[in-house]
Amino acid sequence: MCGILAVLGCSDDSQAKRVRVLELSRRLKHRGPDWSGLYQHGDCYLAHQRLAIIDPASGDQPLFNEDKSIVVTVNGEIYNHEDLRKRLTNHTFRTGSDCDVIAHLYEEYGDNFVDMLDGMFSFVLLDTRDNSFIVARDAIGITSLYIGWGLDGSIWISSELKGLNDDCEHFECFPPGHLYSSKLGGLKQWYNPLWFSEAIPSTPYDPLVLRRAFENAVIKRLMTDVPFGVLLSGGLDSSLVASITARHLAGTKAAKQWGTQLHSFCVGLEGSPDLKAAKEVSDYLGTVHHEFHFTVQDGIDAIEEVIYHIETYDVTTIRASTPMFLMARKIKSLGVKMVISGEGSDEIFGGYLYFHKAPNKEEFHQETCRKIKALHQYDCLRANKSTSAWGLEARVPFLDKEFINVAMAIDPEWKMIKKGEGRIEKWVLRKAFDDEERPYLPKHILYRQKEQFSDGVGYSWIDGLKAHAAQHVNDKMMLNAERIYPHNTPITKEAYYYRMIFERFFPQNSARLSVPGGASIACSTAKAVEWDATWSTNLDPSGRAALGVHVSAYDNQVPSASNSIPEIIGNVPLKMEVSTPGVAIQS
Numbered sequence: 001m002c003g004i005l006a007v008l009g010c011s012d013d014s015q016a017k018r019v020r021v022l023e024l025s026r027r028l029k030h031r032g033p034d035w036s037g038l039y040q041h042g043d044c045y046l047a048h049q050r051l052a053i054i055d056p057a058s059g060d061q062p063l064f065n066e067d068k069s070i071v072v073t074v075n076g077e078i079y080n081h082e083d084l085r086k087r088l089t090n091h092t093f094r095t096g097s098d099c100d101v102i103a104h105l106y107e108e109y110g111d112n113f114v115d116m117l118d119g120m121f122s123f124v125l126l127d128t129r130d131n132s133f134i135v136a137r138d139a140i141g142i143t144s145l146y147i148g149w150g151l152d153g154s155i156w157i158s159s160e161l162k163g164l165n166d167d168c169e170h171f172e173c174f175p176p177g178h179l180y181s182s183k184l185g186g187l188k189q190w191y192n193p194l195w196f197s198e199a200i201p202s203t204p205y206d207p208l209v210l211r212r213a214f215e216n217a218v219i220k221r222l223m224t225d226v227p228f229g230v231l232l233s234g235g236l237d238s239s240l241v242a243s244i245t246a247r248h249l250a251g252t253k254a255a256k257q258w259g260t261q262l263h264s265f266c267v268g269l270e271g272s273p274d275l276k277a278a279k280e281v282s283d284y285l286g287t288v289h290h291e292f293h294f295t296v297q298d299g300i301d302a303i304e305e306v307i308y309h310i311e312t313y314d315v316t317t318i319r320a321s322t323p324m325f326l327m328a329r330k331i332k333s334l335g336v337k338m339v340i341s342g343e344g345s346d347e348i349f350g351g352y353l354y355f356h357k358a359p360n361k362e363e364f365h366q367e368t369c370r371k372i373k374a375l376h377q378y379d380c381l382r383a384n385k386s387t388s389a390w391g392l393e394a395r396v397p398f399l400d401k402e403f404i405n406v407a408m409a410i411d412p413e414w415k416m417i418k419k420g421e422g423r424i425e426k427w428v429l430r431k432a433f434d435d436e437e438r439p440y441l442p443k444h445i446l447y448r449q450k451e452q453f454s455d456g457v458g459y460s461w462i463d464g465l466k467a468h469a470a471q472h473v474n475d476k477m478m479l480n481a482e483r484i485y486p487h488n489t490p491i492t493k494e495a496y497y498y499r500m501i502f503e504r505f506f507p508q509n510s511a512r513l514s515v516p517g518g519a520s521i522a523c524s525t526a527k528a529v530e531w532d533a534t535w536s537t538n539l540d541p542s543g544r545a546a547l548g549v550h551v552s553a554y555d556n557q558v559p560s561a562s563n564s565i566p567e568i569i570g571n572v573p574l575k576m577e578v579s580t581p582g583v584a585i586q587s
Contacts, residue, residue: 001143001388002061002075003028003049003159006124008133008182010043010154020167021045027162030309031075031388035060039071041128043154046073051391053077053338054225059097065104066092069128074099075159076121076143077395079220084116098223099123106134114179114190118220118401122174124157132182139191140344140399141176141376144384146514148172155180160385161311161506161514171510176376193401195408198369200362205414207432210406214432217400218244221340222252228338229263229331231394232287234277236426236448237342237351240433241397243440245340246285265339267292267327268457281445292330294323294457296464302326303465304501309389310381312515313488313502315495316523317382319465323457324386332390339387343379344398346523347371348407349415349426353449354522356417356425357531365412370525372404377516378523424449469497488517 005025010017022038025047029036032049039046039062048061054077063072078084081098084105091104099121105113106125111134120142126133135157137145148156148168156164156171164171174180177191195201218241222228230242242264250260264287266278275291282289299322307313310321331339346352350368358364380396387394397403414428424430430447433440440446473493481496482489490496503512518526521535529535 001031001159001384001393002051003031003163003388004073004075004122004124004157005045005047005159005163006073006126006133006135006157007045007150008043008124008126008155008157010045010150011152013040013043018045021047024158024163024167025049028159030391031159033391037061037073039073039126041071041126042131044126044131044133046071046124046126048073051337051388051393052226053393054098054223055096056225058095059100060095061097061099063097063100063103064094065107066094070103070106071126071128072099072103072123074102074121074123075145076119076123076138077223077393078102078117078119078121079223080118111179111181111188120395120399122159134179134181135174136179136190137174137176139177139401140372140380140404142380142384142396142399144376144381144388145174146171147174147180148510155182161511162308165506165508165511168510171508171514173377173514193405193408195369195404196373198366200365200412201409202411203409205410205428207428210410210428210432213400213403213406214240214397214429215244215248217397217403218340219248220400221395221397222249222254224254224338225257226337227258227263227335228254228340229265229290229336230287231327231339231341232264232266232278232281232289233274233342234266234279234281234445234448235274235342236430236446237345237398238278239281239441239445240429241340241342242281242285242287243433246287247440262287263290263334263336264288265290265292265327265331265336267294267323267330269294269296269461272457272459274457277445277448281441284442284445290330290334292327294326296461298326299323299461300464300468303498305389306386307498307501308505310385311502311506311511312377312381313490313495313498313512314378314515315492315498316520317378318498319462320379321382321386323461324382325389328387328390328392332392337391338393338395341383341394341396342398343383343394343396344372344375345426345429347375347379348398348404349429350412350417351426352523353425354524354528354531356419358416358528359531361412361416363528363531364416367525367528368408368412368415370527372408374516374525375399466492466494469494473497473500485512487512488515 028049032051034052035050037048046062061073078098081101084101088104093100114136120138122137122143122145124135144159146158148164148171151169156168158164178187178189180187230245232238232242246262249255264282268275270293306322306325383394417425470493473496490499519529521529
């Protein structure tokens with residue numbers, strides 16, 4: 001990941017303003033430690049902090065067209081750039097960078113080219129011929145991006161809040177799948193797939209079609225000129241990513257440069273579920289496995305730095321970001337600059353344990369749609385910023401546009417969790433990769449129960465966070481929480497603790513408004529809380545809150561009013577017997 005910052009149409013083109021833009025751009029230097037650039041044209045500034053993944057030698061930014069009349073600063077990867085270059089036969093490219101196609105596509109198609117890009121990206125394009133500009137963000141919001149407005153009428157664009165929060169009168173999250181055009185004077189949605197309407201699809205489940213779509217999504221993300229690896233928690237999603245990568249690595253350009261031995265990385269407390277499962281998957285696949293341990297105290301000591309980097313006070317995101325943040329630092333120290341990760345699967349397939357309570361296929365499907373649309377505020381934000389804090393790039397094949405189209409077209413009746421038929425969460429994905437002749441994974445890994453990342457690294461991690469927060473937030477503070485924090489009022493001491501830290505770094509009202517809120521059970525949206533009447537009064541984002549579903553669920557307790565540690569649903573953990581009837585796969 002790189003860091004971009006743009007100031008467009010400001011009233012000041014002095015040297016002092018240039019120095020200020022450079023100063024703010026350096027706040028994003030962690031995202032792109034390899035090189036920096038600044039382009040100024042009149043009252044417009046385009047700054048860039050580069051993490052070099054493709055064409056490290058000549059791909060420095062900003063990027064230009066042939067006569068330098070079109071200027072682009074980009075954060076991201078364009079996986080189909082070679083195919084796009086072939087379409088642009090009358091153009092001359094200055095670099096081998098995958099992002100070099102953007103300026104030339106604009107020359108050919110105006111702002112109608114964005115949907116042609118297959119990848120993750122945020123960019124600002126300036127057309128110096130008429131001083132117009134466009135800004136765009138990828139379909140799901142894998143890359144982070146913010147937009148702000150100055151009192152002088154200027155528009156600011158930054159990869160992170162910290163690049164613009166001190167200089168803008170108002171700022172907010174730039175919506176995924178949209179572009180901003182100065183000619184239009186506003187936003188335009190460029191990404192509008194069929195599933196966006198939340199209409200219930202009816203395509204029959206074809207496991208082989210789903211398998212091929214995901215394999216293609218992983219393979220295209222092996223495009224790299226630098227050392228890379230996979231994040232491996234031992235759960236279904238990361239294990240499938242690792243398995244497919246290991247199968248297809250040998251024939252790639254990356255293998256010729258860096259060898260065919262795949263490196264995998266895992267983090268956890270000593271004895272955590274993820275460490276054990278990841279080691280088993282690594283041994284099965286033959287990866288070079290790197291296991292990183294941290295203590296609860298290590299994580300607590302990092303919390304302030306984590307909140308500064310991920311720019312949220314959302315409890316689930318902070319819980320999960322901290323071990324990922326610690327792991328990213330270790331990975332980067334080994335010389336690795338890119339990793340492939342498993343985010344997005346739970347949203348697409350209804351993998352969170354609360355989906356066991358979905359009343360029907362319509363509600364199930366609509367909840368998956370809501371979850372995908374909100375990813376940029378949660379798991380995408382975590383994966384992007386936790387890794388970018390150390391100059392590491394995370395790629396997420398489950399959020400491939402074509403794969404999402406295939407997966408979201410499946411009749412959701414197939415995704416429904418039906419214990420009586422042996423269908424646990426994400427059964428359609430598990431069955432698609434259940435190959436008897438050439439197994440992708442051992443059966444018990446393929447059918448391992450969902451663990452949220454913040455749980456899987458070790459159950460005492462969340463328990464330790466709650467205990468630490470209780471030492472710093474007293475009952476009197478909780479009684480006044482609604483008056484101190486009227487927006488998204490924290491209802492637990494842990495949430496209050498994170499909020500205090502966030503407000504110290506980002507005190508502006510726009511900053512607190514940029515973070516989502518609302519009731520949640522085990523990572524649900526507020527709407528899904530309605531699925532069970534007992535959930536509305538006892539809320540916790542951990543997967544272990546799904547009592548009666550998670551095999552290591554919380555013990556049933558009555559929460560104290562001051563700490564509001566929620567315990568939900570019932571008190572009997574359900575052990576699941578898994579079988580896989582009903583669908584045969586033929587290759």
